[in-house]
Amino acid sequence: MTQVKNVGIWIRVSTEDQVKGESPEHHEKRARYYAEAKGWNVVEVYRLDAVSGKSVIGHPEARRMLDDIKTGRITGLIFSKLARLARNTKELLEFAEQFRTYHADLISLQESIDTSSPAGRLFYTMIAAMAQWEREEIAERVAASVPIRAKLGKPLGGQAPFGYEWKEKKLILNTTEAPIRKLIYELFLEHKRKKTVARLMNQSGYRTRNGGSFSDTTIDRLLRDPLTKGIRRANYTKSTGLDKKWVLKPENEWVLTEVEPIVSEELWTQCNAILEAHRARRKPSKKTASLFAGFVNCECGVKMYVPAMPANRTPKYICKKCRNKIVATDLEEIFQNELKKFFFSPQDIQTSLEEVDRVLKEKEKLLATQQGEITRIKSEMDRLIKLHMAGELAQEGFGRHYQPWEKQLHQLESSVPELQGEIDFLKIQAYSAADVVAGAQDLYSHWSDFDTTEKRQIIEHITDNITIGNDEITINLSYKPTSSELVGKGQRNVIPALHFCDVTLSAKKPLSEVYPKTLRTIGDHLSKKRLDLKI
DSSP: OOOOOEEEEEEEEOHHHHHTTOOHHHHHHHHHHHHHHHTOEEEEEEEEETOOTTOOTTSHHHHHHHHHHHHTSOSEEEESOHHHHOSSHHHHHHHHHHHHHTTOEEEETTTTEETTSTTTHHHHHHHHHHHHHHHHHHHHHHHHHHHHHHHTTOOOSSOOOTTEEEETTEEEEOTTTHHHHHHHHHHHHHHOOHHHHHHHHHHTTOOOTTSOOOOHHHHHHHHHOGGGGTEEEESOEEEOSTTOOEEEOOGGGOEEEEOOOSSOHHHHHHHHHHHHHHHHHSOOOOOOOSTTTTTEEETTSOBOBOOOOOTTSOOEEEOTTTOOEEEHHHHHHHHHHHHHHHSOOHHHHHHHHHHHHHHHHHHHHHHHHHHHHHHHHHHHHHHHHHHHHTTSSOHHHHHHHHHHHHHHHHHHHHHHHHHHHHHHHHHHHHHHHHHHHHHHHHHHHTGGGSOHHHHHHHHHHHEEEEEEOSSEEEEEEEEOOOHHHHSOSSSOOOOOOOEEEEEEEEEEOOOOOOSOSSOOSHHHHHHHHHHHTTO
């Protein structure tokens, strides 16, 4: 069962807006009707009454909203338009980055932006581009100053490495930590094991600068750092992007300066030679050999994998418990064909889109009518007030004529937010449907163009699981990617963005050949007998 999405509603109406007649209640009703149309659960309302949009990120309500995003209490925020969230471009970028980091959605009704839908994700792409440009501008200025400061031996930010300290902008030995760091080298040269050194250090009561226990990873980092032999490296790494690893720069960009060593160069070289010898003996990690590894289950509940086979044998997914199996190439063909069957026909697609467009136009026409009627009623009420103030309409007559208009106006103003919410929902659904069509059709037509890595990446993002029965195969999908992300100019990005939850496809299991027609060996005869007896 799909979990209901919990969302919040953001309401910011300045004093100027309130003068124009835009009440917070109106904005809240409109947002609630949209959430209701999407089947979402509104768990919180964040109100900033009479607050200017010049700067809101420091407001208590804004901080409370961001805390709820970080903790997962809400996974989306609905507001009437982007200007209501923030008029300050920098703050809008900061809000969008926070939402993107914690996988939450922004829903702006006026601009028809809903980042929980495929079309709305374009907003995140644009925001990310703007934020990246701003970061790169700052990074370039900072990067330009780093080599100069490094050559002068000045601090570049952050605390000094373990065993050293900054004093009067110079890196000198820390008399307390330096002997501990030297001991690490001596223990490693003796025992030649990082985990052993970490254990001995911890047992002896030594701790890192932050009071934590030493680990083999920490020992490895401390041993490899040439700082301890008197060579300080600066400007030698760079970030590959947000939340990504740091990599080494070309050596000609490094800035090397001399500092007081903790260990001799001979001891440092001996320890690092041992580390490199360990790395050379380490076996490379095993790559995924089959497309559906980890996703294929037998109907008995056991995962199925492709075991290592001779080159002349056909790879199969096999259940170790009941020996259920399916040829790997058959499963890929079934997966591709079932995707094709699931895609709507062009006629059905066009009919669906035309129906959405027809209903949308009817709703927009109705909204225009209601808004026109509200304007007319307000005009009539103003005329009655003027007549009453001029003494041309008695109190009794005024009340008798005014109250019906007042009641009708209240009813119309109450229904407008609901109608606006329905229109917002239909607009975003219409845009999403078009993207789904393009992505679905393109996925099938270009499947054969993808290499194994790309196919595997697609499967990981659109597949929940595949169950292999004796006669039937069940495929449970959770996402479907867009064509622009699957097939583009240059390097293709096969990370899908379109959501398509709880889709179950079924196909008949092929009757593939399970043993050779000609039984040449005793093993062939035994295999046939075991399969015939379903052993």
